[in-house]
Amino acid sequence: MSDLKNDIRPLEPSTMTDLVESRLREYLKRKSFVPGDALPKEQELADALGVSRNVVREALSRLRMLGMIDTRKKRGMLLAQPDILGSLERVLDPLLLGKNTLKDIFELRLVLEMGLADLLYLRKTPEDIAALENIVAQEVNKQQKPFRVEHEIAFHGKLYQMTGNDTYMRFQKMLLPVFEYVLDYEIQANGQADVGEVTHRDLVEILKTGDSEDFRRGMKAHLKPHFDRLKA
Amino acid sequence: MSDLKNDIRPLEPSTMTDLVESRLREYLKRKSFVPGDALPKEQELADALGVSRNVVREALSRLRMLGMIDTRKKRGMLLAQPDILGSLERVLDPLLLGKNTLKDIFELRLVLEMGLADLLYLRKTPEDIAALENIVAQEVNKQQKPFRVEHEIAFHGKLYQMTGNDTYMRFQKMLLPVFEYVLDYEIQANGQADVGEVTHRDLVEILKTGDSEDFRRGMKAHLKPHFDRLKA
DNA sequence: TCCTACATTATGTCCTACAAAAGGAATTAT
DNA sequence: ATAATTCCTTTTGTAGGACATAATGTAGGA
Structure with missing residues (x-):
């Protein structure tokens, strides 16, 4: 039984989207946003991270699926409470x-x-x-x-x-x-x-x-x- | 206690990405793919679904995060075994x-x-x-x-x-x-x-x-x- | 036979453009 | 003055094209 695999990560070649996802997650934690807070717009995030809006959107799409953020046109994105079982x-x-x-x-x-x-x-x-x-x-x-x-x-x-x-x-x-x-x-x-x-x-x-x-x-x-x- | 919310879905306005995600999920089930099987290429999926490759990629990005698919350049995408706790x-x-x-x-x-x-x-x-x-x-x-x-x-x-x-x-x-x-x-x-x-x-x-x-x-x-x- | 170099191909990333929705401001009617 | 309506602005959602990158398979050479 290879328990090692649980202790050390397989070092997968991560794409920009993966990196952006974890950066965003870290950002949300560090800034200690509370549900309901507004997030920066997609373009701003893209500029700040130095990637295309496309990559940012793929990462955001993931967080959105998990229910971590809500997006509404014009208003931007809001931090939401994820449904852990969803x-x-x-x-x-x-x-x-x-x-x-x-x-x-x-x-x-x-x-x-x-x-x-x-x-x-x-x-x-x-x-x-x-x-x-x-x-x-x-x-x-x-x-x-x-x-x-x-x-x-x-x-x-x-x-x-x-x-x-x-x-x-x-x-x-x-x-x-x-x-x-x-x-x-x-x-x-x-x-x-x-x-x-x-x-x-x-x-x-x-x-x-x-x-x-x-x-x-x-x-x-x-x-x-x-x-x-x-x-x- | 509103138990109703568990029985009937709130009917959220779903985007194309959401639809494509569930279509893909349904497709994988119906075709009863087994882990390791190759999936159609992004462009083919986009054409078949009548959406842009962009939308397909956002949906795929979600499945990828859940570990349901693996992607490798040139070979395309492979069905994988998701890590349920991930x-x-x-x-x-x-x-x-x-x-x-x-x-x-x-x-x-x-x-x-x-x-x-x-x-x-x-x-x-x-x-x-x-x-x-x-x-x-x-x-x-x-x-x-x-x-x-x-x-x-x-x-x-x-x-x-x-x-x-x-x-x-x-x-x-x-x-x-x-x-x-x-x-x-x-x-x-x-x-x-x-x-x-x-x-x-x-x-x-x-x-x-x-x-x-x-x-x-x-x-x-x-x-x-x-x-x-x-x-x- | 094995190694190397190249052509092929699917994904990864970027860019631009526009549609749609929703908030806010300005305008009009009561 | 207040309320309703219209228009404007902004931000997300979607589309489509372009190119970089990496991995695969193939052809050519030692």
């Missing part, structure tokens, strides 16, 4: 990712699921529990593929939402397709996956009567087939 | 993020830390334990600020590494600066933070003799001051 979303396509990364993400989802309990018990409300019971009630007799996945998403999605942590919720939801993708692949290779001993219904029951440790144990049992998969 | 890294600057997002990330790190135990017990080796003991041994009598943070990173970083999950490790390491930033802010506002009852040394001891549930309980105790902070 950029992830663009790249999180199972077909584009390498095998190792897919495996990593599969595990990452499990980790996130196991760490859920504490936030959950900090914030859960009776209304949330009711909503969960409602979701569970609709699961009966629908173990077929499309429904199973749908309910899986509905149930776990509700759990994420109950944490009140928007970033966490969106992150987990983004990870789900990758998770399902890996799962499908594994099932095709190694045969059908078992279902955990603890069902969604059981988890809701624990939420009502047990504490966060009980819930975590329950979740572990619920996810047991997936953890077993990791051992192989 | 894009996150660019945006994860505490100064750029909103208050809510910062809080979310603070919690997210705690969640990830609490979910660590299972992976850890799946993969830990005696060498790892030895390395951890080594790190703990150097902590003595260094409770001052710069050293504390340094050891915090060394110890927890080693734990991440022990999971054998590169993505998880990098992700956590990226989150740390944000975590420290929020911590500093909180301390300034609400006074000094306590230290958990369970120390790094205790955690190592648990790793040697206890099971994953013991470790998780230990970690919870170790992080207790942070969890208490969430309640307020």
Whole structure:
């Protein structure tokens, strides 16, 4: 395993656009702009950097994609608050990712699921529990593929939402397709996956009567087939 | 809380560059290219899309930044495997993020830390334990600020590494600066933070003799001051 | 057969020009 | 005097052309 690659950068031949991008990023930091502040115009930046407006625009286009800046005609550019997950979303396509990364993400989802309990018990409300019971009630007799996945998403999605942590919720939801993708692949290779001993219904029951440790144990049992998969 | 914003897109006035970017992305998916495949040349894309080469280049520049494509002169462009965390890294600057997002990330790190135990017990080796003991041994009598943070990173970083999950490790390491930033802010506002009852040394001891549930309980105790902070 | 020099070609960079949108100023109407 | 309207100005968005640069493949020579 070449850990070296993480410590020392491969020294790629950077283009002007790359340089300008990092210069701009550095400039924004150094000047400690706050969101809403106006930035210099494209031509001024180009002159200051000694490059063509074209190069500056390519760099700005990147920052714009990341949501770091907003541009409006005539007014110029404004520093904005980037959507940290927006950029992830663009790249999180199972077909584009390498095998190792897919495996990593599969595990990452499990980790996130196991760490859920504490936030959950900090914030859960009776209304949330009711909503969960409602979701569970609709699961009966629908173990077929499309429904199973749908309910899986509905149930776990509700759990994420109950944490009140928007970033966490969106992150987990983004990870789900990758998770399902890996799962499908594994099932095709190694045969059908078992279902955990603890069902969604059981988890809701624990939420009502047990504490966060009980819930975590329950979740572990619920996810047991997936953890077993990791051992192989 | 306006959940609507997550369900329906705000319909932003998109430029040609935005459109071309999504068209290209869609094109790559539909053609199911695999990494290493050659893409059409810039001019061909421009002609096919009916836009200037300039616009195409701005869009390509974005994909290039995300690591989705590699470009080499004369050979043209090749589809590459994006580095999913690379894009996150660019945006994860505490100064750029909103208050809510910062809080979310603070919690997210705690969640990830609490979910660590299972992976850890799946993969830990005696060498790892030895390395951890080594790190703990150097902590003595260094409770001052710069050293504390340094050891915090060394110890927890080693734990991440022990999971054998590169993505998880990098992700956590990226989150740390944000975590420290929020911590500093909180301390300034609400006074000094306590230290958990369970120390790094205790955690190592648990790793040697206890099971994953013991470790998780230990970690919870170790992080207790942070969890208490969430309640307020 | 191997090395070298050259021609080819796609990207990287620059330049100029103009369309479009949006803010601001000046003008007019109420 | 205030409000609405029109025109002007400015800055981004898009287009198209030109050339530098580097890497590839090819032809020629030792």
